[in-house]
Amino acid sequence: MAQPISLKSPTMHSQFTPKFIPKLASTLHSVHSNTISFKVLSSQAGDSSPQSPPAIISILRMIPDWADALKEQGMQRKRTLYNHEDWLQHRSSQRHIRHLLSSLSSRVILSLIPPVTAFTLVAVMIASYNTAVLMEWLPEFFPVLRTSSLPYQLTAPALALLLVFRTEASYSRFQEGRQIWVKVIAGVDDFARQVISTVESNEDSALKKVLLEYIMAFPVALKCHVTYGSDIGQDLRNRIEGDDLAMILESKHRPRCIIEFISQSLRLLNLEESKRNVLESNLSCFHEGISTCEQLIGIPIPLSYTRLTSRFLVLWHLTLPVILWDDCHWIVVPATFISAASLFCIEEVGVLIEEPFPMLALDELCNLVRENIQEAIRTEKAIGRHLLAKRKSPIHEQSPNGRPKHKTERRNRS
Template identity: 25%
Template sequence: MIKYNPKKWFSLIFQFHRSDTFRILLPSMILIGLYTAGFTYLELEVVEWRDGATTTVHSLLGIVLGLVLVFRTNSAYDRWWEGRKLWGALINETRNMAMKIQAFLPEDDLHNRQFFSKYITNYVYAMKGHLRGKINLAELELMQELPLQELEKAKHVPNIIATAIYIKCNQLYRRQLISGDQFIILDKEVKALTDIVGACERIKNTPIPYSYSLFMKKFIFIYTMTMPLGFITSFQYWTIPVVMFVFYVLVSIELIAEEIEEPFGVDSNDLPMEEMALRIKHNVREILSNTHRSLVTGH
């Protein structure tokens, strides 16, 4: 995700990056310009058709196209923002879970604190990789409770890690290291993690309906390809840059919507999941550390 200062708007005008739509669309804009130039030359110099065209049809269709693009952009941004809220909830849930484990476990139980410190972090990194379609097992801190061979064969690694956390909580209850009420509290925290990954999967696995996406692309293509028919009489050879600019604006909106509607990828405008996962890792370790407990208890 690109970080920037929105108040420095003048410098942003001349800033280019790898996801900038102008750079991506430049080859297509050149083709559209060549097509429009050939069409304009044919009409003005060969056919000599200098009257009779009108921009009325394109003006009316432009209103409809604008409304459709607004809905398209809003629906894509809603998916991006929902993904951000879910990762914000993940940050809060992991903190809550770590704080409750720190309070519930006996003061000298360092092994179980270490387990939860590693496995809460493992869940977050596994969730990040799961949403991107490939999990980097090197990011996970494994213990004897969860061997690497089991994770390599798993199709849903976050579920495996959540199950290991559930088993550990149940063991703590059976050994009477935590009470029944505390076990129920931890059960809700683990359930919240599963609910979050499920909601993220809903966004990832439910794209914009195919018919709607196909209609948008066809509408934009037909609209821009027929623009010379309506604009040549009024703009003549100025029709070339006008059509190129309109094509750039319309297709850019569609490209931006396509990028942000899938917020869990690695594009420039996708969610900074690496940064948020690292923040969770530091927060959980700090909460479950002995230093943090000594500050609270005064020992």
């Protein structure tokens, strides 16, 4: 009786980065050291000795894993906010040359090495087969693989529309994610400003400080909630007290836990009910941010649309060498390469921006809102002391040159 196949192979993770592409050859050469044990279906009992698959199979498995690992490393890279110098470089007339020279370090391009290479090899095989048939190296009953280009002329607009709609749908999700984070950051900033200006009692100073720390911690918790690979414990270690941080880490939903800290802190403040209600109304922005972010993460573009685009692209490039053979002959190889690299890049960009939050500079946004709130606290104290000192000083007027003119000065002139 045939025994079921049991295939076990060690998980191979790539540590490559675009700057170390030459190491790929040495890594592929070392793939022979990975032992892959499996049982072969056989009618002979006792024949279950481990064997190694051919090297070509191991290499074919290694390349997609390497490309995916490279893409994920790029997804987890922290983005930065643009400043004036970045915008100058962004619109520079030399950007085209710079982008072309940096192609080999683009994670989008490098992640497409497996499919583009596969379709290019298919074009090479079809061109080789047709050449062998035309040179009469094969028996006469082998036909030349050729056909009319009319089907491609008819279906090319459909493929273009698929790619355009796919990319447009992905960009709309990116735009929605960006807008909700702009709203959350603005809500956090405004909430902190209201707390700073509303809570004036000295007996609430300690609770006010803790409340501001909770408010500043919320965007960090939301960022860790919606991005893969984030370490909320590390990000909040110097922002939240140890016992509070322990309770947040134990919670199943960290952003809502911080909202509960904020809500209960507001109830403990010695405030009028109307002022407390105004402060609590700011929490609706936090809940809206959580709900929108979770919907963007949990509900992708309809999978049937993504699968249709992918299948259309695959079938298109598998048959492209046959369509172009009569007009291009061996030029079908570079033509297939250019077509696959271009169209699959467009589709890949759509897939990447479909998940918007890794594309946004959320770490810098969280740091920026924290710096703004801390600056507001320092400014509020400094301006308060300045105005208090001015209130206690003698009455003065402004002279034409902007300097104060006291009563004694005016009396002497009179």
